[in-house]
Amino acid sequence: MLPEIDLDVSLNHMKCFTSPHPDQQATIYAKDGARVGCVTYAVSPLFDMVYIFDIGIGKAFRRQGYGLAVIRHLFLAYRLPLTTIKEVFAAHMFWAATRVLTMLNGSSISTISVSEMDQEQARWEHLRPEMKRLDGAVGRGLD
Template sequence: MRLFDPLHDFFHRRAAARLDALASDLQLVTQRSESPRGSFVFPGTDYLDDIEVGGHRVGHVDYGINPLGDRLYINMLEIVPAHQGQGIGLGVLWQLWRAHQVPIVPLYQYTSSDGFWYRARRRFAAAGAMLEDELRGVQELELEQQRWQHLVPEAEDKRLIREYWEWVAAEHAAVRPAGPGIP
């Protein structure tokens, strides 16, 4: 054990307690949970949750969990303007962190939200949780998707086409003469 580990743990617990207090009044109500082919996290799951405080809808969060279960991607976190600046967005992220215990990665972070994500990363780091840098652009998203492409099931139509061409190749090889000079 390092010399400062107990002190470090104390501050992590203290920061986590503050985030717990922010998240305690929030409730995430799942409106949609699906895994459509073509979505960024396919064959993982996409979620659309309403954010409620005291039974009133104050925003929504659109996120997905990749099929490896090792990252949660925030596509959109939107809070009604009248409720912004109250820590609701941070509380939502903390609830998602507590529920899934995986790094949270924003997708296409808007410039106007840079301050929010900067503060959120600092608060999460203080609590021992992880908010990773945003993914932006097709190339970054495709690179990330390559981590789970081995889990993507082959579409039925593509499988049938592949099997047909494998059959054609096998038939063609069976009909081919044995060697040169044979008619």
């Protein structure tokens, strides 16, 4: 049984990997309101994938299922495949265990490296004119 969590999400529209779609930076809270950690993720502009950039769980809350609860939350909220960006070695055991559990539930988590990000962005290159228009609007103060 995974712990219940709440996410307090803020959107970042400026120069993010999935632009013109924002990335989302969220603080993770336990059911009792304790701050557990944070997660940064984004939905692909093509709405075909959720990218996970970082999950950080505070030391006092590690190995209690909070990281997996975040994965479950993202999967249930979006119902899209999950892809991590540049998994750090320190989190290797977490991601290995997460992949086993997600495979048992009929889904999977893929990963891409930083060197593959340009190729991934090329999938939504046709949306670049909208991104440039939004950048121009921000520069003019959104009149």
